[in-house]
Amino acid sequence: MSWLELSLTLRSDQQEAVEAALEDVGALAVTLLDADADTSNEQAILEPAVGETPLWSLIVLSALFEAETDRSGLIHVLGELIPELEPGQIAFREVADQDWTRVWMDQFKPMQFGERLWIYPWNIEPPANSGNTVIVRLDPGLAFGTGTHPTTALCLEWLDQADLGGKTVIDYGCGSGVLAIAAALLGAADVIGIDNDPQAIEASRDNATRNGVADRIQLRLPNVDERTPADLLVANILAGPLYELAPLFARHVRPGGLLALSGILGGQESDLLERYSEWFEDLQVSKREDWVRIDGKRRTDIH
CATH class of the missing domain: 3.30.70.260 (ACT domain)
Structure with a gap:
C-alpha cells in the first residue's frame, strides 16, 4: 500500500x-x-x-x-x-x-532525559538488560509530543530527578501522555492527565495502555472537577494559559507540593514568576535553547 x-x-x-x-x-x-x-x-x-x-x-x-x-x-x-x-x-x-x-x-531515535529516563519509539527495541533505566515507549506517528521539543525535555528531566514514589501527579495539558506515563513509570501511585482536546485524551489513553500504566492514569477534560490535592503538578502548555491557571494550580497542589511549568519562551518568565509567587516559593528558572521551565514549591503558610 x-x-x-x-x-x-x-x-x-x-x-x-x-x-x-x-x-x-x-x-x-x-x-x-x-x-x-x-x-x-x-x-x-x-x-x-x-x-x-x-x-x-x-x-x-x-x-x-x-x-x-x-x-x-x-x-x-x-x-x-x-x-x-x-x-x-x-x-x-x-x-x-x-x-x-x-x-x-x-527522525525519531531513543532519547535520554536526566539519569534514568529514556523515550523509545516502538520500532526500536531497548537493550535487554536496562538496569535501573525507565523506558517510555511511544508511537511517533500518533503522538502530540515525543520529547523532541525543548519544553517537553525540560519537564521530563524535572520528573526524572523528582521523588515520585507513591505520589499523586497531575499532568495538565497531557497531549500524548508522555509526561503522565513517565511519572507513572518513575513510581507515581496515581497520575491525572488533563487536556482540552479529546484527541489528545485518546492518544494518551492508547500510549498509557501500551506502556502498561493505564490503571494508574486517569484522563479527563479540564471541566471535570478534581478535588484530590496533588503532590506534584507539571504543565507544559503556553505562557498565557499558565498565567490564567495559576489560582487553579494553587488549589490542585497540596502545601509543600511541587510545581513545574513549561511552554514558556525566554522573556516571558518574569510575569509568571510574579504571578506564581503568591502561592509558590523557591521558584527557579531553567532554560533550554529559547525555552524556559519554572519550578517551585507550594507555600505552607497560605491555603
Missing part, C-alpha cells in the same frame, strides 16, 4: 491554520521541520501539541494522506488559506509503507 505526501514551505504564523485545514480534509500525520536548517541533522516535530507554534520563522510542513486523495482539492484548500501560494510551491510524492516507516526511524 502507498500513501500520498504533500509538502510545502510556509511562515510560522500560517502553520496553525494550514495544519488544521489539512487535518480537516484527511491528513493522517503531520511533520514540521525548520526550513532553514540542515535537514540531515534536524529532528522533526511530529504533530505538535495543540496551539504550539514552532519557533522557526519558515517551516517545511509535510502531511500524509491516503493514496487516492484528490490532489487538486488539496491545492484548492491551500489556495483559499494562502492566496499568495503558487501551485508550484506544493510538492506531492507517493510514499510506500516501508519508506514512511523509515522516515519515522530516521
Whole structure:
C-alpha cells in the first residue's frame, strides 16, 4: 500500500491554520521541520501539541494522506488559506509503507532525559538488560509530543530527578501522555492527565495502555472537577494559559507540593514568576535553547 505526501514551505504564523485545514480534509500525520536548517541533522516535530507554534520563522510542513486523495482539492484548500501560494510551491510524492516507516526511524531515535529516563519509539527495541533505566515507549506517528521539543525535555528531566514514589501527579495539558506515563513509570501511585482536546485524551489513553500504566492514569477534560490535592503538578502548555491557571494550580497542589511549568519562551518568565509567587516559593528558572521551565514549591503558610 502507498500513501500520498504533500509538502510545502510556509511562515510560522500560517502553520496553525494550514495544519488544521489539512487535518480537516484527511491528513493522517503531520511533520514540521525548520526550513532553514540542515535537514540531515534536524529532528522533526511530529504533530505538535495543540496551539504550539514552532519557533522557526519558515517551516517545511509535510502531511500524509491516503493514496487516492484528490490532489487538486488539496491545492484548492491551500489556495483559499494562502492566496499568495503558487501551485508550484506544493510538492506531492507517493510514499510506500516501508519508506514512511523509515522516515519515522530516521527522525525519531531513543532519547535520554536526566539519569534514568529514556523515550523509545516502538520500532526500536531497548537493550535487554536496562538496569535501573525507565523506558517510555511511544508511537511517533500518533503522538502530540515525543520529547523532541525543548519544553517537553525540560519537564521530563524535572520528573526524572523528582521523588515520585507513591505520589499523586497531575499532568495538565497531557497531549500524548508522555509526561503522565513517565511519572507513572518513575513510581507515581496515581497520575491525572488533563487536556482540552479529546484527541489528545485518546492518544494518551492508547500510549498509557501500551506502556502498561493505564490503571494508574486517569484522563479527563479540564471541566471535570478534581478535588484530590496533588503532590506534584507539571504543565507544559503556553505562557498565557499558565498565567490564567495559576489560582487553579494553587488549589490542585497540596502545601509543600511541587510545581513545574513549561511552554514558556525566554522573556516571558518574569510575569509568571510574579504571578506564581503568591502561592509558590523557591521558584527557579531553567532554560533550554529559547525555552524556559519554572519550578517551585507550594507555600505552607497560605491555603
